[in-house]
Amino acid sequence: MRPFRSCFPALGLLLAALTLPGHAAPVQAEHVEAELIAENLSLAAGGDNWVALRIAPEDGWHVYWRNPGDSGLATTLTWNLPAGISAGDIQWPYPHRSALGDIVNYGYSKETLMLVPLTVPAGWSGSATLPLQVKAKWLVCKDICIPGSADLSLTLPVTAAGTPEQADPRWRDAFGAARAQLPQPAPADWKVQFATHGGAGEGDFSLAVKGAQFSAGGAIEFFPYTSDLLKHSAPQRVSNNAERGLRISQTLGDYFVKAPAQVDGALVVHDGDTVKAWEIHAQPGAVEALPKSTASGASSVAGEPAAPLSLALVLLSALLGGLILNLMPCVFPVLSIKAISLIEARAKVARRQRGHALAYTFGVLATFGGLAGLLLALRGGGSAVGWGFQLQQPVFVAVLAYLFFAMGLSMSGVVQFGTRLMGVGQGLAADSGYRGSFFTGVLAVAVASPCTAPFMGTALGYALGQPTAVAMLVFLALGLGLALPFLLIGFFPQLGKLLPRPGAWMETFKQVMAFPLYLSVVWLLWVLGGITDRSGMAVALLGLTLLAFALWLWNRPGRVALLLKIAALLAALGLLTSPQIRTVSSGEANAKPGSAAIEPWSEQRVGELRSQGRTVFVDLTADWCITCKVNEHVALDTDTVRKAFADQQVAWLQGDWTRADPAITQLLSRYGRSGVPLYLVYVKGGEPKVLPQLLTPSIVVDSLKPS
Amino acid sequence: MRTQHKPVVLSGLLIALLGAILGGAAQAADASRIGRPAPEFSAVDSHGKTVSLSDYRGKLVVLEWTNDGCPFVQHYYKQGNMQALQKEYTGKGVVWLSVISSAPGTQGYADGARADRLTKLRGAAPSAVLLDPSGKLGHLYDAKTTPDMFIVDGYGKLIYAGGIDSLPSTDPADIGRASPYVKTALDEALAGKAVSKPLTSPYGCSVKYE
Numbered sequence: 001m002r003p004f005r006s007c008f009p010a011l012g013l014l015l016a017a018l019t020l021p022g023h024a025a026p027v028q029a030e031h032v033e034a035e036l037i038a039e040n041l042s043l044a045a046g047g048d049n050w051v052a053l054r055i056a057p058e059d060g061w062h063v064y065w066r067n068p069g070d071s072g073l074a075t076t077l078t079w080n081l082p083a084g085i086s087a088g089d090i091q092w093p094y095p096h097r098s099a100l101g102d103i104v105n106y107g108y109s110k111e112t113l114m115l116v117p118l119t120v121p122a123g124w125s126g127s128a129t130l131p132l133q134v135k136a137k138w139l140v141c142k143d144i145c146i147p148g149s150a151d152l153s154l155t156l157p158v159t160a161a162g163t164p165e166q167a168d169p170r171w172r173d174a175f176g177a178a179r180a181q182l183p184q185p186a187p188a189d190w191k192v193q194f195a196t197h198g199g200a201g202e203g204d205f206s207l208a209v210k211g212a213q214f215s216a217g218g219a220i221e222f223f224p225y226t227s228d229l230l231k232h233s234a235p236q237r238v239s240n241n242a243e244r245g246l247r248i249s250q251t252l253g254d255y256f257v258k259a260p261a262q263v264d265g266a267l268v269v270h271d272g273d274t275v276k277a278w279e280i281h282a283q284p285g286a287v288e289a290l291p292k293s294t295a296s297g298a299s300s301v302a303g304e305p306a307a308p309l310s311l312a313l314v315l316l317s318a319l320l321g322g323l324i325l326n327l328m329p330c331v332f333p334v335l336s337i338k339a340i341s342l343i344e345a346r347a348k349v350a351r352r353q354r355g356h357a358l359a360y361t362f363g364v365l366a367t368f369g370g371l372a373g374l375l376l377a378l379r380g381g382g383s384a385v386g387w388g389f390q391l392q393q394p395v396f397v398a399v400l401a402y403l404f405f406a407m408g409l410s411m412s413g414v415v416q417f418g419t420r421l422m423g424v425g426q427g428l429a430a431d432s433g434y435r436g437s438f439f440t441g442v443l444a445v446a447v448a449s450p451c452t453a454p455f456m457g458t459a460l461g462y463a464l465g466q467p468t469a470v471a472m473l474v475f476l477a478l479g480l481g482l483a484l485p486f487l488l489i490g491f492f493p494q495l496g497k498l499l500p501r502p503g504a505w506m507e508t509f510k511q512v513m514a515f516p517l518y519l520s521v522v523w524l525l526w527v528l529g530g531i532t533d534r535s536g537m538a539v540a541l542l543g544l545t546l547l548a549f550a551l552w553l554w555n556r557p558g559r560v561a562l563l564l565k566i567a568a569l570l571a572a573l574g575l576l577t578s579p580q581i582r583t584v585s586s587g588e589a590n591a592k593p594g595s596a597a598i599e600p601w602s603e604q605r606v607g608e609l610r611s612q613g614r615t616v617f618v619d620l621t622a623d624w625c626i627t628c629k630v631n632e633h634v635a636l637d638t639d640t641v642r643k644a645f646a647d648q649q650v651a652w653l654q655g656d657w658t659r660a661d662p663a664i665t666q667l668l669s670r671y672g673r674s675g676v677p678l679y680l681v682y683v684k685g686g687e688p689k690v691l692p693q694l695l696t697p698s699i700v701v702d703s704l705k706p707s
Numbered sequence: 708m709r710t711q712h713k714p715v716v717l718s719g720l721l722i723a724l725l726g727a728i729l730g731g732a733a734q735a736a737d738a739s740r741i742g743r744p745a746p747e748f749s750a751v752d753s754h755g756k757t758v759s760l761s762d763y764r765g766k767l768v769v770l771e772w773t774n775d776g777c778p779f780v781q782h783y784y785k786q787g788n789m790q791a792l793q794k795e796y797t798g799k800g801v802v803w804l805s806v807i808s809s810a811p812g813t814q815g816y817a818d819g820a821r822a823d824r825l826t827k828l829r830g831a832a833p834s835a836v837l838l839d840p841s842g843k844l845g846h847l848y849d850a851k852t853t854p855d856m857f858i859v860d861g862y863g864k865l866i867y868a869g870g871i872d873s874l875p876s877t878d879p880a881d882i883g884r885a886s887p888y889v890k891t892a893l894d895e896a897l898a899g900k901a902v903s904k905p906l907t908s909p910y911g912c913s914v915k916y917e
Contacts, residue, residue, distance in 0.1 A: 070851045070913065071851060071913040102916075103913040137878075139778070144776060144813075145912045147778040147878075201740065255907060256906075603846055
């Protein structure tokens, strides 16, 4: 330390002030004013020194936070400092959210200080005044963006540690205000955890803060430091109550790849006029996603929906749904054969029926549980699978067509299949019968799957959005419903007496039951043709023909027959790998022909019509969705509804989800659905109303009235 | 004989069925948009010709959202980087479609004549420049920024969505330091490999939708 400075610090200061201005004049760039400023009039060797980039965008323009959001670019500082002096990272004040249509950004539209700590080593013996130079680069945007940069400099004298710092009166308030906007380290007793459910653009990011008390009613926002984590335009769902703490869920970003080991961000808590920001570091943990219905812009919602009641209700409906599945055209033929076997067995070994009923139920539950577990595991692993998604996979549809066709042929008597798998005949009495019953259960679920998707896809979609244990319960309740009739007959043999007597009619009945199966095949082929094209459908028909050939040969002896049937089976299976079936044609999401009044759905078209004040009816459907088809026939395609639509100039927009369509998937997930149908009505361009899944003409007509 | 064979067919079908479920699920296990069919579209190019995605079945298709007034786009055109990519890959049989979704009256809006002038002026070499003043195509792909990049494979599946490279910047000097995501993805796809980074964060100006 030079005597000059230690003896005459005041003189040094004076000299510095005289010879070099304490700061350079602010730089005027396009739409931005930028300046390098310091909190104090001097730099303390060994002390805390704060400098800042003061950046002031013009009215209507903004610069960006460290995570700029959907577009934009964070401001950067590149320092050029004397050797020994170091600058820290920018301490970012919490940002403000701005939205332009679908595009959301985080940044600052008012004058902001980007604080930077500067370190001058204790016992500094270098020059008495330090020139600080920095290149600031920013992007300033309104509707257009202009990149800017400025070389800023500031020269300050150095004072020894311990010398009282003299604050620069010009900036005292600005530094104070900027500090108040810095996220503070979260208290150590907060427990901050996060979880992700599902995949990019559809799944959820959820954050939980425990151990903190936030006053109810004030808005709470979370801003992550990385831009790919969240879908910025999706609403943040916030639940804040004393018992469960704070929870925030938001849709994952379209470019989210995988959950990071830690999520850092700023939690901004509004309480009346005061705002406090915390810097949080969330660790992976079990955090349940808030239901999508909690969405209400960025505002907070106090309290939780009453979960227990709705869970009981959901389980009951799943049970009923499973029961109804027994009557579905794809399941009924198979199960009626099972019923026949029960009738036959009744005469023989009635006491074994309890065992068979249990084996069958176990088969159903194990298969349902296994499939559900697989789906949940995949979703937990970050994928975006939904029940019903299977039917968007052409190979799956083709395999189902094969399966149904083979069973149909067997029932028609072309080939006699499985005494064991199908449980026909004496199988029940045999020792292997329990296994047979188990596999009948497996088969029942396999054949029920194309029916669960269209009929119960929505309910199961809801289940998949729930925590794993709840979702699994819903699936098992559905399985139990499916197994219930036989379970009951097994345990209450007197119920079995209600079944007709065995007799010759059973063979006829079995043959008749082949026809619903053939109809199911026709339906599956139609779905397949919709997903691929007529070539894909033709290949599947070829496969069915080969399958028929193999089955026709089935009971014929001889090597030639054996070779031929194996060859035909292999060829049939091989066809499943052909490009015609594997390629999903991505035909434009077009409205069904038949009504000129229906337009294809697009977010943009909805926006246009709403801005014109038109009433908009949005109908999300798929070829394989039977509920949708039923609604079309029963409610939508009726004179009453057509007349009401015409009278009130309702625009009918239809979105076709037969093939995967990310835009529709997004819209569905916004309403907490992972499947079709979904009906929305925007009365006179207002906020959307969600209609029930099962429509009647009067529901539709009533929904058009302003509420 | 019969009873031995009978369950085999059904079991085989059951196994195939489960396989199909697994296969479908595994396919979906990737991020939501990647690996799914890219939305089909028809759009008018700068010469007034209607272009559909399905016209290019069997070829790799690059969709580049662009706006000549956007500094992030300029950053890639100023020193010929984007043009070089376009030339290199159209030379290798890739279809490169530049898309202008700026609405009339907004930055970057171009009619056919202006789009052609821009191409000439910048020495660009796209296969076509698609005009999307209504933003229909942009919304269909959920393009948010310029440059926002998408790659569609020969089967019509989306195999890349995201940024042109890894370093958000408006300074051409940064291009050399960034990981060239789109170039890498195209090289991998041309070599018949899976794209190693199919989903990245796009950066740039907002698309100037109406």
